[in-house]
Amino acid sequence: MARQLLTMMVNGESVTVAVEPSAMLLDVLRHELHLTGAKESCGKGDCGTCAVLLDGKAINSCITPAMKAMNREVLTIEGLSRSGQLHPIQEAFVAHGAVQCGFCTPGMVLAAKALLDENPAPTELEVRVALSGNLCRCTGYVKIIEAVLSAAAKLRR
Amino acid sequence: MWESYVLPTSVAQALAVLQAYQGRARLIAGGTDLIPKMKAGKRRIDCLVDISRIKGLQGIEEDGGDIRIGAAVTHAEVASSRLIRERATVLAEAALSVGSPLVRNQGTVAGNVVSAQPAGDAAVALFALEASIEITGQNGVRLVPIAELYQDVGISRVDSTAEIVTAIHFKGSRGNQASAFARLAQRQALALPMLNTAVVVAIRDGRFAEARIVVAPVAPLPLRARQAEQGLKDAPVSADRIVEAAEAAAQESRPRDSLLRGSAEYRRNMVRVLVRRALEQATTRLIGKVA
Ligand code: FES
Ligand code: FES
Numbered sequence: 001m002a003r004q005l006l007t008m009m010v011n012g013e014s015v016t017v018a019v020e021p022s023a024m025l026l027d028v029l030r031h032e033l034h035l036t037g038a039k040e041s042c043g044k045g046d047c048g049t050c051a052v053l054l055d056g057k058a059i060n061s062c063i064t065p066a067m068k069a070m071n072r073e074v075l076t077i078e079g080l081s082r083s084g085q086l087h088p089i090q091e092a093f094v095a096h097g098a099v100q101c102g103f104c105t106p107g108m109v110l111a112a113k114a115l116l117d118e119n120p121a122p123t124e125l126e127v128r129v130a131l132s133g134n135l136c137r138c139t140g141y142v143k144i145i146e147a148v149l150s151a152a153a154k155l156r157r
Numbered sequence: 158m159w160e161s162y163v164l165p166t167s168v169a170q171a172l173a174v175l176q177a178y179q180g181r182a183r184l185i186a187g188g189t190d191l192i193p194k195m196k197a198g199k200r201r202i203d204c205l206v207d208i209s210r211i212k213g214l215q216g217i218e219e220d221g222g223d224i225r226i227g228a229a230v231t232h233a234e235v236a237s238s239r240l241i242r243e244r245a246t247v248l249a250e251a252a253l254s255v256g257s258p259l260v261r262n263q264g265t266v267a268g269n270v271v272s273a274q275p276a277g278d279a280a281v282a283l284f285a286l287e288a289s290i291e292i293t294g295q296n297g298v299r300l301v302p303i304a305e306l307y308q309d310v311g312i313s314r315v316d317s318t319a320e321i322v323t324a325i326h327f328k329g330s331r332g333n334q335a336s337a338f339a340r341l342a343q344r345q346a347l348a349l350p351m352l353n354t355a356v357v358v359a360i361r362d363g364r365f366a367e368a369r370i371v372v373a374p375v376a377p378l379p380l381r382a383r384q385a386e387q388g389l390k391d392a393p394v395s396a397d398r399i400v401e402a403a404e405a406a407a408q409e410s411r412p413r414d415s416l417l418r419g420s421a422e423y424r425r426n427m428v429r430v431l432v433r434r435a436l437e438q439a440t441t442r443l444i445g446k447v448a
Contacts, residue, residue, distance in 0.1 A: 002160065002161075004161070004162060021159060021160055021161050021162040021205075022158040022159050022160075022162070024192075043196065044193040044196065044197075045189055045192075045193055045256070045259070045260055046347055048257065048259055051259055054262075057233075057262040058258060058259050058262060059259055059262050059263050060189075060259045060260065060263075063188060063189060063192040063193055063196070064188065064192070064263065065162060065185070065188060065192065065205065065207070067162040067164065067207070068188070068207065068209070070164060111258070111259070129258070129346075130258055132257050132258060132345070132346035132347070133256070133257025133258050133259040133260065133346065133347060134257075134259075135347075
């Protein structure tokens with residue numbers, strides 16, 4: 001199958017990759033660019049472990065054809081920390097014990113970032129709604145929601 | 158799954174690609190319905206034609222009371238649009254109940270219509286708004302009432318190998334009209350509706366001047382509860398008349414037993430509850446404004 005050239009910004013850097021026309025963005029990120037933070041679980045848009053930000057909006061990369069990222073900006077969890085310094089949302093997840101097995105965490109953190117970028121002072125309900133496409137089988141969500149609210153407060157300061 | 162992926166920048170270009178592939182190309186907008194189906198290996202095609210970047214398919218506009226939603230507009234955009242929240246509340250609420258935030262950021266309202274599912278949330282709201290679907294083909298543009306677009310479960314009358322749904326049109330609510338959406342599902346996110354209902358009401362001089370009530374999935378396509386609507390027409394605005402209308406809607410509904418969605422008996426009862434809630438909600442939105 002003839003590959004197609006895909007040019008996109010990934011974590012602030014322009015990259016061009018030759019991709020299978022039918023490849024999903026998740027596969028390109030993981031297998032071509034070796035960014036393995038985004039995870040595949042259901043593979044059909046039901047769980048959010050594969051979430052990345054596309055032009056700032058959280059999407060399920062497992063059901064997003066890679067070519068949809070053409071000339072757009074992709075942010076993965078690898079692009080969130082700056083020179084080894086965790087992002088305040090990541091710090092809050094650690095501080096609040098919002099990570100257990102960690103499989104859902106990259107998607108959760110990115111969904112939270114998309115929310116806080118748009119709404120710096122969300123209510124608890126708004127946090128719950130924003131994270132409602134991200135399933136966690138370990139934590140019971142309470143600590144995750146606490147972490148996001150506390151990160152929001154910190155980012156506002 | 159497909160050998161080529163193209164991102165045309167105009168409708169004409171997209172139509173040309175469809176024609177060149179003679180039925181072996183398919184349109185994709187958000188892809189939230191299509192891609193999981195394709196991944197499940199249901200069918201093979203040669204080319205995906207992505208219409209999500211076409212300029213003319215973006216945006217929500219109002220012109221003299223008519224609202225136009227471009228085919229590339231997502232559920233998230235519709236749900237957060239002030240125009241839609243104020244003038245087509247039922248659609249904003251329906252769009253907000255689809256899938257999850259991640260799905261709503263990509264899936265389009267037009268795609269929800271083309272999928273022709275018996276209870277697509279946004280589509281059910283568009284039935285209540287009596288929307289028309291704008292379809293563009295080689296021979297120009299036509300407008301089709303949404304109810305005529307549904308052929309069967311999961312099959313629309315759009316010839317997806319030769320034409321493109323380019324927009325959705327409907328009339329925004331006027332001062333004496335209001336609308337509401339209600340839904341029953343196993344969870345509040347990431348759950349298909351066990352039932353949903355969309356209503357539009359108008360009040361004049363303390364009476365219902367008009368009521369449109371749509372219920373799904375209680376038939377192969379969203380059901381207009383005509384008897385319930387008739388019962389409300391010219392009736393005084395009262396809680397009792399709303400209860401009667403909800404009962405009539407339940408009687409008109411033909412839900413089926415479903416392992417996923419619950420027994421027919423239970424769901425008929427729930428039609429009554431949901432229709433009552435939606436009518437109360439829409440009516441409350443008007444009271445104080447006109448009554
Ligand atoms: S792996 Fe993408 S949504 Fe589950
Ligand atoms: S921490 Fe294990 S799935 Fe969320």
